[in-house]
Amino acid sequence: xxxxxxxxxxxxxxxxxxxxxxxxxxxxxxxxxxxxxxxxxxxxxxxxxxxxxxxxxxxxxxxxxxxxxxxxxxxxxxxxxxxxxxxxxxxxxxxxxxxxxxxxxxxxxxxxxxxxxxxxxx
Amino acid sequence: xxxxxxxxxxxxxxxxxxxxxxxxxxxxxxxxxxxxxxxxxxxxxxxxxxxxxxxxxxxxxxxxxxxxxxxxxxxxxxxxxxxxxxxxxxxxxxxxxxxxxxxxxxx
Numbered sequence: 568x569x570x571x572x573x574x575x576x577x578x579x580x581x582x583x584x585x586x587x588x589x590x591x592x593x594x595x596x597x598x599x600x601x602x603x604x605x606x607x608x609x610x611x612x613x614x615x616x617x618x619x620x621x622x623x624x625x626x627x628x629x630x631x632x633x634x635x636x637x638x639x640x641x642x643x644x645x646x647x648x649x650x651x652x653x654x655x656x657x658x659x660x661x662x663x664x665x666x667x668x669x670x671x672x673x674x675x676x677x678x679x680x681x682x683x684x685x686x687x688x689x
Numbered sequence: 690x691x692x693x694x695x696x697x698x699x700x701x702x703x704x705x706x707x708x709x710x711x712x713x714x715x716x717x718x719x720x721x722x723x724x725x726x727x728x729x730x731x732x733x734x735x736x737x738x739x740x741x742x743x744x745x746x747x748x749x750x751x752x753x754x755x756x757x758x759x760x761x762x763x764x765x766x767x768x769x770x771x772x773x774x775x776x777x778x779x780x781x782x783x784x785x786x787x788x789x790x791x792x793x794x795x796x
Contacts, residue, residue: 604733611776611787611788611789611790612725612727612733612776612778612787612790613787614784614785614786614787617785626783626784628784629690629784662732662733672783673780673785674721674723674738674780675723675735675738675778675780676723676725676733676735677735677738677744679732679733679734680732681732682732
């Protein structure tokens with residue numbers, strides 16, 4: 568059974584940094600692209616970033632490019648999102664999500680974690 | 690960026706009804722659209738991929754159709770467990786973009 572477990576969400580001041588992690592199990596982690604998708608309170612879904620299976624190709628939404636960095640450690644089955652220069656509009660539940668298609672870039676998300684809440688406020 | 694315009698934003702229907710949600714893309718996305726269900730307080734769940742393919746384990750009362758810029762998602766024989774918010778998502782071009790969501794309530 569695929570399991571994705573996010574951690575690291577917290578309250579952070581504007582301009583601060585935060586590191587989110589996603590522990591994956593139940594599937595060959597290095598085979599599939601992985602992504603972060605966020606949802607602001609009471610709002611819809613927003614794709615944030617993706618990384619291909621071997622970690623060599625990354626993709627970002629314009630709203631986070633240059634501030635967030637996605638990476639993966641295939642030896643530990645872990646996905647990471649390093650967030651810096653945080654803004655109040657980054658406040659959201661952040662979901663880790665798996666793509667089932669074996670393509671280098673994301674197509675769809677067939678498994679999701681439970682989410683971790685990031686709050687950016689002074 | 691490709692804009693996905695989803696409608697309606699909310700609807701109320703009775704058990705057994707047929708529910709239809711539409712999504713219009715701002716440009717041709719061929720059949721590169723997926724549909725998700727999100728129940729309150731839960732992560733989204735993939736229901737339909739590639740416009741019309743049913744994800745494994747998803748009941749057959751859910752279906753999708755369309756190509757190009759206009760897409761339809763249908764729930765036949767609405768059940769109580771179908772309440773939630775439904776989102777379309779395109780993957781023809783990055784950035785991946787989602788529709789604004791349709792909240793489905795049971796009368």
